[in-house]
Amino acid sequence: MNIFRLLGDLSHLASIFVLLHKIQTTRSCRGISFKTQLLYVIVFVTRYLDLLSFSSHVSLYNTLMKLFFIGSSVYTLCLMKLRFKPTSDMGLDTFRLEYLILPCFVLSLLITYAWSPTEILWAFSIYLESVAILPQLMMLQRTGEAETITTHYLAALGLYRGLYIPNWIYRYFSEGTVDPIAVVAGLVQTALYIDFFYIYFTKVLRGQKFELPA
DSSP states (O other), X not given: OOHHHHHHHHHHHHHHHHHHHHXXXXXXXXXXXXXXXXXXXXXXXXXXXXXXXXXXXXOHHHHHHHHHHHHHHHHHHHIIIIITGGGOOTTTOXXXXXXXXXXXXXXXXXXXXXXXXXHHHHHHHHHHHHHTTHHHHHHHHHHXXXXXXXXXXXXXXXXXXXXXXXXXXXXXXXXXXXXXXXXXXXXXXXXXXXHHHHHHHHTGGGTOOEEOOO
């Protein structure tokens, strides 16, 4: 564990708390993509299958974080699908998930570190996470605007992945290790946020409303 990994994890936690706070305080899921949240559930469940094996235990911190990510993502889905379903923008959340899930699964069969179910599903989760934000970004593109608190959620989520870049650099020079799958997928994921962050820094952080250029 290094400072960049820790800050990345904290940013990830912050994004989840901001999202839940937005839903609970506004009592609305407006502007939030159900499909992106569903993809994150798939990501966490397929990545953390090692929770089923006590021999794979790393640390209490690691286990608690994994349980929190799975639990909070499922809870978010329940809020959106059950409690606040009438407020969901299903008519705008139309991204075809099979366009993401199937290519990522095929890629995980072709490029993985071992031909075992757990390794294939781990690779699948990494590939899928790199594009899981696309339904949310496409939804944002269709509406052309977003509530400020929703942009804070997206910013924290993007920062989480961005902080993993210096984490990989640090680990390369301090430990001599590099994970090509995680690095490439992480760079793709970070790149997807570039346009969002440009508007976030030039408008939202200056007190203006988040609006895409006409």
